[in-house]
Amino acid sequence: MGDGLKGPGATSPSTNPSVLPALPPPRGGRARGSGEGGPRAQRLATAAILAALLLAPSLALAQDASVATDASRPAAPAPARAAGECVADPLPADHAPxxxxxxxxxxxxxxxxxxxxxxxxxxxxxxxxxxxxxxxxxxxxxxxxxxxxxxxxxxxxxxxxxxxxxxxxxxxxxxxxxxxxxxxxxxxxxxxxxxxxxxxxxxxxxxxRSVFGNTSHPQARDITRPEDVRRDALTLRWISLGLDALFVAVVAALSVAAWLRRRPKVVPPPPPPRHPYFIAREALEVLSRGDLLARGLTKDYYDAVSDVVRRYLGGVRGFDAIEMTTDEILAHLRKHPLAGVTQVEVENLLRECDLVKFARYVPAHEDSDAILASAVSLVERGRPTMATAQEASRGGAP
Missing domain, CATH: 2.60.40 (Immunoglobulin-like)
Structure with a gap:
């Protein structure tokens, strides 16, 4: 019966189930072979066709599933690089540092x-x-x-x-x-x-490199024989003592110099004060050679004469006559009069100088010469004795 299913162009269902088997064309209503097996073979062929029709969708689904499974399977991983491996990107030669x-x-x-x-x-x-x-x-x-x-x-x-x-x-x-x-x-x-x-x-x-050099197992050197170092030690000791002595000498010199600087210096005594007579005579001599009157400074001239006489009187009697008024000076001279000088003479000289200084009195040229002569006469009458003059000369008098 198997031969009755095969014919020209027929294919076995087991070989390709998606292709239907071709039926041999009927010849006179009977298949080639035994006469009684024809209907049975036809029924078997019909059953095979139905089975192929039923199994074709299942086989197609199974094939699609296998294809999907292959597509969803992950690709093989790329070879992993070693940990910490440096990766460089391509750069042109002139761009790379x-x-x-x-x-x-x-x-x-x-x-x-x-x-x-x-x-x-x-x-x-x-x-x-x-x-x-x-x-x-x-x-x-x-x-x-x-x-x-x-x-x-x-x-x-x-x-x-x-x-x-x-x-x-x-x-x-x-x-x-x-x-x-x-x-x-x-x-x-x-x-x-x-x-x-x-x-x-x-x-x-x-x-x-090792601190011991290139030797794998360094060994200690042999102990050398002792050497005499006493001479060098004594030399260094003497040098040290010399430096110490030099240091002590320098410190002592600095200390003595500091003591001498701090010691109070002996100041020579000042020269003895000059006698007021010599001071007044020198001042009047300067006024007589001056040009205050020639320049029209009559007030300054009288003021200078008054100051010379006042200093002279205060120096002889020991008071500050420059800061006193004329009345105060006269009152002081009444208690301590000058030898050879009258009170009226002193008053007239000082009053005339006050008139020119404070009252704007303009004296004549002859009066100016007379006031200077009066001042010289007053001072000359107080000339010191010879012993006083010698003492004043030792003090620096001319």
Whole structure:
């Protein structure tokens, strides 16, 4: 019966269920084969067609579901980069900054303060931002740590001769174990105005030397024989004693000089006062040679004559006649008269001078000469004796 289902151009339902099997055309109302199996084969073919029609939608849904499942499955992840790996963006050669790293000191020892400086040179209209990565700088595996005192961050930008800009970033590190130190590249950002790109700094390598040198297991040197150092010690002692003596001498000299300066100085006694006679004679001599009358200063002339006579009278009798009135002077002379000088003569001379000074009296030229002669006569009558003159001469009299 299986052969009766197959015919030219027929396909098995198991091979492709979505395609209906082709029926052989009837020939005389019977299929080729046995005469009694025709109706049964026809029924089987009809059942197969119905089964194919019923199963076709389910198979189509199953195929669509498998396709959707494949589409929703996540794509394979990209290979992950290593932690802390520096990633650089593509930049033209003239846009990329020049980066230079210096280590100071170049050959540090254990415990030294190592300054690592990144120097960036870039175009004038670009900006570079760089912040060192603490994870890359602090490496506990090789005992590399940040130094306690960090250099002050200088964010200023300096101009170069070639027209580019230069900026620096400095970090202080401190290694505590000898060996090679490797600081991986780190990211810096370049702002070109149109975009912000990432660039990588160069890798930093330096070797930390041990304080014991290159010897892995240093040994102490042998003890040297003792040396005689007494001569040097005595020399230093004598030098020290000499310096001490010099210091004491300088201090003593300064002390003596200070004492001499503080000691009260002996002031020579002043010369003895001159006799009022000599002072009055010199003043009257100056008036006689003066030109007060020639210049018409009659009032000043009489005032000067009056002052000379008043000083003379006050000096002889010991009172301040300059500040007294004429009446007060006359009252004082009544108690202590002058030898050879009358009270009337003194009063006439002083009254005439007061008239010219206060009453605007204008005397004649002869009267002016007469008042000077009266003053000279009054003073001459009080001339001291010879002993008094000698004493006055020792005091500086002419």
């Amino acid at each position: 020049a980066i230079e790293v210096t280590v100071n000191p170049p050959n540090p020892q254990v415990g030294d303060r190592v300054r690592v400086t990144w120097t960036f040179r870039y175009r004038t209209h670009d900006r570079v931002e760089f912040e060192p990565d603490a994870v890359a700088l602090q490496q506990p595996a090789i005992e590399l740590e940040y130094a306690r005192e960090q250099p002050e961050r200088d964010r200023s930008v300096h101009g170069e001769r070639d027209g580019r800009l230069r900026s620096e970033v400095t970090v202080a590190l401190q290694p505590f174990r000898s060996g090679d130190v490797v600081i991986r590249p780190m990211n810096a950002r370049v702002n070109t105005g149109d975009e912000i790109a990432r660039v990588c700094t160069p890798e930093v390598r330096f070797r930390v």
